[in-house]
Amino acid sequence: MREGFALKLRVRFTKNGSMKFIGHLDTMRYFQKAIRRAELPAAFTAGFSPHMILSFAAPLGVGVTSQGEYFDLELAEDMDPQEFVRRLDAQMVDGFSVTAAKAIENRKSNAMSLVAAADYEVGFRPGYEPSFDWQSQIPAFLAQPEILITKTGKAGERQVDIRPWIYRMQIKAPRILFLRLASASANYTRPDQVMEAFFAMAGEKLSPHALLVNRLEVYARKPETAMQGEEETDREPEWISLLEAL
């Protein structure tokens, strides 16, 4: 059994096309099998049902595509990250592709706990474009002192102010919005939650499945800015890609 530890890799991949219908757990299973097919030297836990030491950064909702997904994987043998990318990418089906990998010096570094923000592109599915002039409403939406949404969690329903967690909301292309949202476990904010609040302000109802969401990148906080603590500031924190965060 490969129980030893030689190297921890952070791997970046994309998820497109019909693969957006593959849920988070199934995506994990898919990668475990792909790693085996590629015969990569993954490290395993001991015991009767050994498993890979694999952890995904930020779960992606069903229906959302992504250009920047991450997982960490421990290897039992040293290997060149570029070689790893080449071999794993060769096992991908249409819709998945492995784009980068980097060795992480600090074995304790964990992609999931580093996640702090994510970028999204949001468009409308054909036939679902809003009938009102939504683009002009963005400044008013962001100017609100607070934006309350109802979150349902284990402890029942509660009201949450998501205004601090919308770092950016801009028109990117004629019908495409760019969002940068907080994504740590304590303040995880989804694009559809923001859009629903936005439509609600305009007195419109957002029909389910109207949005086409594409995640562009997932970030960690730049270490120096994380040090400053959580004082209330309008300034957007500084970010680095998960691949750079160690």
Add this chain to the structure above:
Amino acid sequence: MKKLALRDEILLEVDKAARYIGGEVNAIVKEKSEVDIRVAFCFPDVYEIGMSNLGMMILYHMFNDREDTWCERVYSPWTDLDAIMRREGIPLFALESQDPVKDFDFLCITMGYEMCYTNVLQVLDLSGIPLHARDRGEEDPLVIGGGACAYNPEPMADFFDLFYIGEGETSYDALFDAWKENKKQGGTRRDFLLKAATIPGIYVPSFYDVSYHQDGTIASFRPNCPGIPSVIQKQVVTDIKKQYRSFEKPVVPFIKATQDRVTLEIQRGCIRGCRFCQAGMIYRPDRERDVDELKQSASAMLKNTGHEEISLSSLSSSDYSQLKELVYYLIDNFRDKAVNISLPSLRIDAFALDVMGKVQDVKKSSLTFAPEAGTQRMRDVINKGLTQEDILHGAGEAFRGGWNKVKLYFMLGLPTETEEDIRGIGRLAEEIAKCYYEIPKEKRNGKIQISVSTSFFVPKPFTPFQWAGMCSEQDFIGKAKICKDEIRSQLNQRSIRYSWHEPDVTVLEGFLARGDRRCGSVIEKAYRLGCLYDAWTESFRYDLWKQAFAEEGVSMDFYTLRERGEDEILPWDFIDAGVTREFLLREWHQAKKGLVTPNCRQKCSGCGARRYEGGVCFEASR
């Protein structure tokens, strides 16, 4: 990227959208303009079940090995999507191309259990193919039925253009070639069917007429057309030593299938001859695969799929002569690659305990015994060569090795069963518990846990019990109650858990298994009334089935309760399944006398399967 048959909004609405998008690892995609034959291969149950079917996966690859053929997969849409497709008029599609099934040349439906029959109608209906073969036109796909249920195709005869009886490996090439040839010559659907009916193993129901006696039994069953054979010969692969190399790349589902692992078929058939077991009869003769080929296949399949587990598939795996060598090879070569070895159910002996100890956590795993009946008399009737001594000896060894969980499987309602036989189940469980407590306390691993499950016996075609009467629902419930009472009166009753299947599904299964052509109307009515996914407890609607019987004026009891006369023409008699009617009848008589018949390795009983010139029948002359 290909366009999906279903809109995003629908895929976001339904449970497990991955069932419907295709695109899995090892799925085969071809250019449709470059093939001559398009086959939609359907397993009429939900994706996770269908994707676990080994037979379908073998044929999928075999068909696709033909350059002129593109075979794709089709499964039953789950009820949520079913409703949407009906509402919006979306036709059923195949996974790979996402093209409508109606555009295909063939729709092959494999039926492994009778309770999928309403799902077969769902597949036809959603595809927009007329349910009745006689209503189909030149443009409709040819609908072929196969699988274990095709050994009595009659209840489904109205809905299929043709059936393939036996193992798919032998005659499909001839069938596809005949279709191409017919097309080239501008022949009609009927021209092709006439041709197909002469290919070994192919049954075209529309070329046969059935007449009935006053009492409802069959008076005659004859071809209605010149040149059509009156007997259909079951197809068997004589030499299964060679593996299909392409089959070593099974499709890997994204969602967890029922069998989320590599399945290695180690042998086909069974030497045992249990009298209730249809598989043991229809897959004769027993044929073993070559152990070296299997080792290679195991490596190749694990590498090609990335599965974390491998299992062995066969009837009575302990009878595979190279089992030790194979299992130790798998353990030695794959355990250190973090591959789980999932053992088949084994006869409990030193070898079994050794390998079980190596691949499972003894504290968590259980011993499995399938005595099938509670007394030796009853076990002799069913020709189950497992004695109480065997069980107690095996269990004792296991208990000393640290095991403390035992699972026992029995059947209720077997022919000639008495109350004593039923009570024997509880008593056998008690003997096992006693055997455990004979071990010194310090060597035991806590309390013993015994679980007893009983299913109700269903007589099946091509078994010695094909003539037997089946119990009524009330009888079954009474028997389960006796069994429960006896278990509850044992000393160690607190260590014994008892569970039994519901009798309603069983009774219906009994009806469908031995039905004739007149049963099709009940199936169709039940489907029209809303029956679907009958194999699933949560969707099984016995009330609707009962309504269907009433509306069609068909008596279920005629098909279930009645013991058949020995000279009665049975609906499936026109099929030559390898085992002869004489052999089955001989076995039926032996059963009634409580006499056992040796297994194929002990002594050939001349069942008829020797004609296939392979397998165990020729072992002696090796």
